[in-house]
Amino acid sequence: MATTEKSILNRIYMVGAVLLIIALGIVVKIINIQFIDGDKYRANAEQRIFKNDTIPANRGNLYDANGQLLATSISKYDIRFDAVAPSEADFNEYIGALSDSLSRKLNRPKSYFSKKLRTARNNRNRYLMITKNLNYSDYIQIKSFPLFRKGPFRGGIIVEQRVVREHPLGKMAERIVGYDRPGSAPVGLEGAFSQYLRGSNGVRQKQKISQNQWKPISGANEIEPQDGFDVYTTIDVNMQDVAHHALLEQLEYFQAEHGTAVVMEVATGEIKALSNLGRGESGKYFEKRNYAVWESHEPGSTFKLMSVVAALEDKVVDTSTVFDTKGGKISYYGRNVTDSKYGGYGKISVARAFEVSSNTALVQMVTDNYKGKDASARYVDRLYSMGLNKRLDLSITGEGVPRIPHPEDENWNGISLPWMAFGYGVHITPLQTLTFYNAIANNGVMVKPRLIREVRSKDQLIEKYDRSILNPSICSQETVSKVKVMMENVVKRGTADNLYSESFSMAGKTGTCQTGYGDKTKKLEYIASFAGYFPADEPKYSCIVVIHKPNTTKGYYGNIVAGPVFKKIAQKIYANNPMLDEVPMPEIAPDDIIKSQEAFYTQAQSTSNKIPNLKGMDAMDALTLLENLGAKVVLKGKGKVKEQSAAPGTRVKTNDQIILTLS
Numbered sequence: 001m002a003t004t005e006k007s008i009l010n011r012i013y014m015v016g017a018v019l020l021i022i023a024l025g026i027v028v029k030i031i032n033i034q035f036i037d038g039d040k041y042r043a044n045a046e047q048r049i050f051k052n053d054t055i056p057a058n059r060g061n062l063y064d065a066n067g068q069l070l071a072t073s074i075s076k077y078d079i080r081f082d083a084v085a086p087s088e089a090d091f092n093e094y095i096g097a098l099s100d101s102l103s104r105k106l107n108r109p110k111s112y113f114s115k116k117l118r119t120a121r122n123n124r125n126r127y128l129m130i131t132k133n134l135n136y137s138d139y140i141q142i143k144s145f146p147l148f149r150k151g152p153f154r155g156g157i158i159v160e161q162r163v164v165r166e167h168p169l170g171k172m173a174e175r176i177v178g179y180d181r182p183g184s185a186p187v188g189l190e191g192a193f194s195q196y197l198r199g200s201n202g203v204r205q206k207q208k209i210s211q212n213q214w215k216p217i218s219g220a221n222e223i224e225p226q227d228g229f230d231v232y233t234t235i236d237v238n239m240q241d242v243a244h245h246a247l248l249e250q251l252e253y254f255q256a257e258h259g260t261a262v263v264m265e266v267a268t269g270e271i272k273a274l275s276n277l278g279r280g281e282s283g284k285y286f287e288k289r290n291y292a293v294w295e296s297h298e299p300g301s302t303f304k305l306m307s308v309v310a311a312l313e314d315k316v317v318d319t320s321t322v323f324d325t326k327g328g329k330i331s332y333y334g335r336n337v338t339d340s341k342y343g344g345y346g347k348i349s350v351a352r353a354f355e356v357s358s359n360t361a362l363v364q365m366v367t368d369n370y371k372g373k374d375a376s377a378r379y380v381d382r383l384y385s386m387g388l389n390k391r392l393d394l395s396i397t398g399e400g401v402p403r404i405p406h407p408e409d410e411n412w413n414g415i416s417l418p419w420m421a422f423g424y425g426v427h428i429t430p431l432q433t434l435t436f437y438n439a440i441a442n443n444g445v446m447v448k449p450r451l452i453r454e455v456r457s458k459d460q461l462i463e464k465y466d467r468s469i470l471n472p473s474i475c476s477q478e479t480v481s482k483v484k485v486m487m488e489n490v491v492k493r494g495t496a497d498n499l500y501s502e503s504f505s506m507a508g509k510t511g512t513c514q515t516g517y518g519d520k521t522k523k524l525e526y527i528a529s530f531a532g533y534f535p536a537d538e539p540k541y542s543c544i545v546v547i548h549k550p551n552t553t554k555g556y557y558g559n560i561v562a563g564p565v566f567k568k569i570a571q572k573i574y575a576n577n578p579m580l581d582e583v584p585m586p587e588i589a590p591d592d593i594i595k596s597q598e599a600f601y602t603q604a605q606s607t608s609n610k611i612p613n614l615k616g617m618d619a620m621d622a623l624t625l626l627e628n629l630g631a632k633v634v635l636k637g638k639g640k641v642k643e644q645s646a647a648p649g650t651r652v653k654t655n656d657q658i659i660l661t662l663s
Helices: 002-036 038-049 088-106 110-122 136-143 148-154 188-192 237-254 300-313 350-356 359-369 372-385 416-421 430-441 477-493 563-576 591-606 619-628
Strands: 050-055 069-081 128-134 157-166 202-210 213-217 230-233 258-265 271-279 322-324 329-332 335-338 347-349 452-457 460-464 469-471 507-515 525-534 541-548 632-636 641-644 657-662
Touching: 069 136, 069 188, 088 110, 088 136, 088 148, 110 128, 128 136, 136 148, 136 157, 148 157, 237 258, 237 271, 237 541, 237 563, 258 430, 258 563, 300 350, 300 359, 300 372, 300 416, 300 430, 300 477, 300 507, 300 525, 322 350, 322 359, 329 359, 335 359, 347 350, 350 359, 350 477, 359 416, 372 416, 430 477, 430 507, 430 525, 430 541, 477 507, 477 525, 525 563, 541 563, 619 632, 619 641, 619 657
Parallel strands: 632 657
Antiparallel strands: 050 202, 069 128, 069 157, 202 213, 230 452, 258 271, 258 541, 322 347, 329 335, 452 460, 507 525, 525 541, 641 657
């Protein structure tokens, strides 16, 4: 018996010891959780219930040169309902009025909202979607509805704000306006100047109310976002509209693959319009890529200007130097160079060769004067000295790399020099070509193309961008003067004479270049271009139009495909911005005017209510004098007063009628 009691007692001690150890372990764990790891667990609990959410800052506005919006940030609002937040009394009192207000605003039956809200209340739904994508005025109106006006804690309204970027121009200029999206490379002006536009994000705390649902809450820890700066660009919306539609119309007619049109202000380098349109799979054209900046391609005959400037600067030819076009065909290493005119142009000067775009004459101009490696290097070095081998270092990304081969290159061969003379074997972007043409229009001063004027924060100027000169003189004034005449004659009597207008002067150069000619299995395709400036005598704007792969059955020459776009752009811009010829007023008025004025003032000062002698006076002076006396005047004829119905000295009564006969 004793043994049994002892055994039971030992078991009790063992159980007690185990329980004590467990109790001590629990106490140790509680102390550890409470005091040692307490901060960590409290932080984890907070993270599961609360989190800091980013409030995106409003991006600054992007404006055109005249202050019209190109891009702006618009706040959109989503309205949700915490059906648990309102008290029972408030919910029952206001549910009908709230349903009625929502019905009128959102065009749904009152019963729909009443049922929806009551169901959410019964299901304790704390995140019920009411409506979304509201603008600010609609949000303010809904916020003032019954029950909602009590706020988030008593009324249950939950407001979520999103910032949406909108482009008022829509698809027009979409590529140059661009975007700056997370996970994507920055594009256009939005991407280039994002450091100014983006602003500084804020922080707001959110509370978890159910699985994957977070409710924003206000508090002292909330940090307001700081809006971005406004960027004022050089783009002119009106000119952009002109360029866009002129280019689009031509692309559609010629069923071309893509094209670009750029307008630049000559003196400043400001880009006023930049349109890039490519054909999609549906056949519609849209801003597909920034071809003007990105696409480096063989320019064809527009490069002949560079060749002529180089030859004139090196004084190896003059505009009067004559070359025989040799029947319109000449060969180099088994490769033919031909003129567009069958049989060629006979013997013509350099100036005339440029005007009619003779390949054979201008190729001889280069090859005859730059034979040999050293001479060829001198020609290419001249092109380099004019900056044709350098990027423009634009503010927007994606600029194409120009390629002007040099005799030191491994791939230089016998046809490199002659092919360069008329724009083959070289690669240059449309904007780089335009920058050179603009320099000629600007009397040799090459300015950097510019897309931004200034950065502002409301009325405060943050940064101003001025004209930047890439090369103060790409060539002599003598050369500039000569090629200006040649470019004007291209339009007057050369390859672009179909663009000539007596009422409006333009100067430029056509370009027609074969593309994809290395693939013998494909039919020939072309790049049509026209580069120049207007007006020809005092250039205000330069412009380039490049159209790729037009339907050859409709046409493919630069003067037919690209030239009319240039002309339409130039004439519409000129019509909206006329250059007025001011006629200075003479410092001393002619004698007859002085005498007429003296007679008028003498009569006006000496007359009381008596009719003066009006003979010989201008009709309007006599009319003024008589009406001041209260008389009614009838004029017969034109010119000066010949006769008057009332004799001089007659007193005038109010409303007396006096007839003046004019010579």
